Amino acid sequence: MIEIESARVSFSLGAGEEHVVLKNLSLSVKEGQTVSIIGSNGAGKSTLLNAIAGTVPLRAGIICIDGVDCTRQAEWERARYVGRVRQNPLAGTAGAMTILDNLALASRKGPRRLKIATPPVIARRMAEEVAQLGMGLESRLHENVSRLSGGQRQALTLLMAVISKPAVLLLDEHTAALDPANAEKVSALTKRFIQEFGLTALIVTHDMSRALSEADRIVMMHDGEIIADLSGEEKTSMTVAGLVDLFRKARGRDYAEDRDLLR
Amino acid sequence: MIEGILVEGLIYGILALGVFISFRILDFPDLTVEGSFPAGAAGGAMTALVLGPKFGTGGSPLLVACILCAGLIAGGLAGFATAEIYHRLKVHPLLAGIITMTGFYSINLRILGGKPNLPLIAGNPLLDTVRSLLNGMLSPEFSLLAASMLAVLVLFGILDFFFHTEVGIAMGALGDNENSVIQAGINPVRLRTLGIILANALAGLAGAIAASYQGFADVNFGQGVVASGLATVMLGELVIRSQYIGVQLARVFIGSILFKALMYAARSWGYLAGITPNDLRLITALLIIGSIALSKVGRKSS
Numbered sequence: 217m218i219e220i221e222s223a224r225v226s227f228s229l230g231a232g233e234e235h236v237v238l239k240n241l242s243l244s245v246k247e248g249q250t251v252s253i254i255g256s257n258g259a260g261k262s263t264l265l266n267a268i269a270g271t272v273p274l275r276a277g278i279i280c281i282d283g284v285d286c287t288r289q290a291e292w293e294r295a296r297y298v299g300r301v302r303q304n305p306l307a308g309t310a311g312a313m314t315i316l317d318n319l320a321l322a323s324r325k326g327p328r329r330l331k332i333a334t335p336p337v338i339a340r341r342m343a344e345e346v347a348q349l350g351m352g353l354e355s356r357l358h359e360n361v362s363r364l365s366g367g368q369r370q371a372l373t374l375l376m377a378v379i380s381k382p383a384v385l386l387l388d389e390h391t392a393a394l395d396p397a398n399a400e401k402v403s404a405l406t407k408r409f410i411q412e413f414g415l416t417a418l419i420v421t422h423d424m425s426r427a428l429s430e431a432d433r434i435v436m437m438h439d440g441e442i443i444a445d446l447s448g449e450e451k452t453s454m455t456v457a458g459l460v461d462l463f464r465k466a467r468g469r470d471y472a473e474d475r476d477l478l479r
Numbered sequence: 480m481i482e483g484i485l486v487e488g489l490i491y492g493i494l495a496l497g498v499f500i501s502f503r504i505l506d507f508p509d510l511t512v513e514g515s516f517p518a519g520a521a522g523g524a525m526t527a528l529v530l531g532p533k534f535g536t537g538g539s540p541l542l543v544a545c546i547l548c549a550g551l552i553a554g555g556l557a558g559f560a561t562a563e564i565y566h567r568l569k570v571h572p573l574l575a576g577i578i579t580m581t582g583f584y585s586i587n588l589r590i591l592g593g594k595p596n597l598p599l600i601a602g603n604p605l606l607d608t609v610r611s612l613l614n615g616m617l618s619p620e621f622s623l624l625a626a627s628m629l630a631v632l633v634l635f636g637i638l639d640f641f642f643h644t645e646v647g648i649a650m651g652a653l654g655d656n657e658n659s660v661i662q663a664g665i666n667p668v669r670l671r672t673l674g675i676i677l678a679n680a681l682a683g684l685a686g687a688i689a690a691s692y693q694g695f696a697d698v699n700f701g702q703g704v705v706a707s708g709l710a711t712v713m714l715g716e717l718v719i720r721s722q723y724i725g726v727q728l729a730r731v732f733i734g735s736i737l738f739k740a741l742m743y744a745a746r747s748w749g750y751l752a753g754i755t756p757n758d759l760r761l762i763t764a765l766l767i768i769g770s771i772a773l774s775k776v777g778r779k780s781s
């Protein structure tokens with residue numbers, strides 16, 4: 217469960233000027249809900265996920281995860297409730313370490329102990345986990361992650377993000393860098409993990425049809441604000457064309473404002 | 480001569496282990512060793528001087544432990560200083576190291592009682608203990624070699640274990656991709672601080688042993704040790720390629736012995752090519768350049 221209240225994020229442009237990227241944004245996501253976040257480039261989608269994960273600080277507002285106010289927590293503290301996959305397949309894994317070491321690192325959140333990290337029991341468990349990906353990685357546990365393909369590496373990152381069953385899963389265009397076949401595979405895995413573990417998920421995507429088919433709810437962002445929030449009946453009856461229409465309307469408002477400025 | 484090269488190679492290999500941990504595992508280019516190595520030497524020598532009379536002549540394992548601990552602590556403190564400067568002031572690692580190294584020059588002078596050089600004339604507990612323990616079994620030179628081999632083996636065992644633990648794996652991941660550590664809910668600042676302390680504690684330990692081996696501690700002991708440590712690490716990487724941490728740790732010592740042998744050769748026979756002891760630093764620099772160039776060529780062809 218995520219509750220965001222009047223979150224404001226801005227970046228300083230120097231000389232006292234601020235570029236406001238999230239404008240008093242409020243959003244509440246119920247436990248087990250899958251939300252697709254769509255919107256044009258620069259709308260603030262990634263910034264919203266960054267704000268939830270703690271990568272960027274809020275200037276104002278509150279963020280609660282599972283009822284805990286984590287607005288002031290550092291990114292590594294929030295990671296206890298948050299699993300994350302970014303667009304870049306290199307971002308989530310340590311390439312110079314083995315698949316097994318990466319999985320062992322991700323399998324538990326929090327401080328580490330002076331205990332052997334990958335005894336045979338753990339190695340067997342991780343082999344079972346990675347076998348779920350259906351990519352044959354279970355026989356390559358002792359290979360370095362840098363030797364995996366982008367698709368394999370992103371699938372591994374996804375597994376690492378969900379293996380500890382976090383309260384919230386944040387996915388930011390996590391299939392955008394993959395070829396269509398791999399993107400399909402990783403999407404299917406994503407769907408399966410979310411269902412199997414009953415995860416609460418926020419998925420940023422530019423793929424409208426996927427957004428419609430995979431999520432319980434669609435949130436459209438524009439210019440740091442939520443301009444549409446569709447769920448239930450509204451979402452079920454929505455079409456790709458309908459979404460594009462909504463986009464146009466939002467953009468049209470921009471053009472109108474531009475015209476105001478030029479006058 | 481060959482024992483000398485081996486013993487020196489093993490002792491300075493401990494220093495190079497520190498360089499390996501900061502530069503390679505943590506990906507933190509740390510110059511602090513130029514301060515932590517002499518700090519360990521000064522701490523160890525001062526401990527020998529102050530505690531030595533209480534234990535009498537002939538050495539004692541307990542006193543040796545105290546000397547080694549003094550080296551570890553002195554070096555570790557220097558590492559802690561660098562980690563704090565780096566994390567709190569958010570400066571470049573190189574600058575953090577330069578600040579610590581500069582400050583520790585004065586601190587080391589203070590540890591040495593205001594003098595730049597402290598000879599261990601009154602007694603050299605570390606060597607005395609080694610000799611008295613192995614007395615009669617081995618010649619003095621070989622007893623030193625046996626003792627340093629034993630010390631290195633123990634250290635290797637501890638570090639090899641450490642880098643297979645959860646903490647050690649996380650440390651490796653930190654240098655590789657900090658984000659993967661953050662995602663695991665680990666405080667990267669604490670972990671990096673621990674790593675920098677570990678690296679410099681090893682340098683300090685090497686300093687304490689080196690001071691005993693040379694028979695004196697000197698405030699200028701640290702000059703050039705980053706470069707020689709790096710050359711050592713790179714030589715090792717050049718001769719043995721491996722992704723296994725155990726092999727990576729062991730090859731630091733192989734690199735160190737090779738480096739000492741090369742330096743010995745340059746000192747002994749270099750005059751044939753017009754090389755004087757003044758040129759050793761230049762040779763070290765060229766070695767680093769050569770190792771980097773060769774490793775690039777090797778990577779392309781493989």
Ligand SMILES: Nc1ncnc2c1ncn2[C@@H]1O[C@H](COP(=O)(O)OP(=O)(O)OP(=O)(O)O)[C@@H](O)[C@H]1O
Pocket residue numbers: 227235237255256257258259260261262263264
């Ligand atoms: N670290 C930063 N410093 C300054 N400006 C930033 C920073 N991060 C994001 N921005 C700005 O915030 C705005 C929103 O960026 P964001 O990455 O959230 O967009 P997005 O919706 O994810 O777009 P895309 O679809 O292209 O990924 C952009 O105008 C961007 O320039």
Ligand SMILES: [Mg+2]
Pocket residue numbers: 261262263388
């Ligand atoms: Mg984005």
